[in-house]
Amino acid sequence: MEQSFYDQVFEVVRLIPKGRVTSYGAIARSLGSGGSARMVGYAMSNAGLALDPVPAHRVVNSTGLLTGKFHFSPPELMEELLQAEGIVVSDNKIKNFKSVFWDPMLEL
DNA sequence: GGATTGACGTGTC
DNA sequence: AGACACGCCAATC
Numbered sequence: 131m132e133q134s135f136y137d138q139v140f141e142v143v144r145l146i147p148k149g150r151v152t153s154y155g156a157i158a159r160s161l162g163s164g165g166s167a168r169m170v171g172y173a174m175s176n177a178g179l180a181l182d183p184v185p186a187h188r189v190v191n192s193t194g195l196l197t198g199k200f201h202f203s204p205p206e207l208m209e210e211l212l213q214a215e216g217i218v219v220s221d222n223k224i225k226n227f228k229s230v231f232w233d234p235m236l237e238l
Numbered sequence: 239g240g241a242t243t244g245a246c247g248t249g250t251c
Numbered sequence: 252a253g254a255c256a257c258g259c260c261a262a263t264c
Contacts, residue, residue, distance in 0.1 A: 165247075170245085198245030244261100250254105
């Protein structure tokens, strides 16, 4: 099984319901890696290389800040996608972040 | 196989 | 409240 950490991250990210977001740390914990939050973000770098589409725009850091926004082709795409799903983004930050926050551990 | 890196997190100043 | 520093862990070079 070449299911490395990245693949596990991709799976969880794909499970994120529309109109909801989660944090890197939350995903890392759901995978049992705990403090490997950085790995989650690192995995997202390969998200664009993933065969299946990974809604990386639904993943933000613990502060609800769109940290990976600059990694998108057009950085503004992230906000566009989020707002298109009903998520309010202001100044690269998610409004009502706590409200739209989706915890993978609750589903898994 | 050691060193570096990285879309983070939490604590401290 | 904003800025800075250190720590984690796994993949890549």
